[in-house]
Structure formats: structure tokens, C-alpha cells
Amino acid sequence: MSRIRLHRVVIKPEGESRKMLFDDSILPLIVNNQFQVIPQKGQQLNDYIRFEPTPGHCDGHMAIRLITENNELLFTGDVMHNELQVVYSDVSSTF
Numbered sequence: 001m002s003r004i005r006l007h008r009v010v011i012k013p014e015g016e017s018r019k020m021l022f023d024d025s026i027l028p029l030i031v032n033n034q035f036q037v038i039p040q041k042g043q044q045l046n047d048y049i050r051f052e053p054t055p056g057h058c059d060g061h062m063a064i065r066l067i068t069e070n071n072e073l074l075f076t077g078d079v080m081h082n083e084l085q086v087v088y089s090d091v092s093s094t095f
Contacts, residue, residue, distance in 0.1 A: 038062060 029035040042052045042062065050065040054076065064075040085091050 026035065038051045040053060040060065042050065044050045048067050050067065051062045052065055052074075054061050054063045061077065063077065066073040066075070082091070
């Protein structure tokens, strides 16, 4: 988790849903020493996993790149909502 996202969820929670997210999904990782803050510039975690910043989606959002001997796979979270956005990056969801 990036420091910006950590600050938004932990330091400045906005409502009960943020507290529930922290209690359910983040606190157990901290308690079990499985939580790591990733620098905003990203980080190479090991030979196979790299965190890459994807600014613009939301504060502190990152993608995760999995690197194998023959391929690479990018986990983008919900940076894109439709495969058309790969070719037409100006197409976006409106909320």
C-alpha cells in the first residue's frame, strides 16, 4: 500500500466504511507482520514482482507487474473498466 493510500484509509478515515475496510483488510496484515508501505515512486519487491505508480486514477494507486522468464503481466486493479480503454485511453467511466 502506498503511503498516500495508507494516510487516506488509516489517518483520515472518512466514515464507517473506511474503518470497516481497515479493520477487515488492513489491520490483520499489520498485526501479522505482513504489511509493507510501498514508496510512491514504486518498488521492485523481488525478481518477479514490481509495484508501479499509476497516477490519475486515485491518490497513491499502483499497478503490480509480474515478471516471469517468458512473459510479463500487469495487474491494473480498476484503472480500466473496459478492454476498449487499452486502445482508446480517452474513453472513461463517469460517476
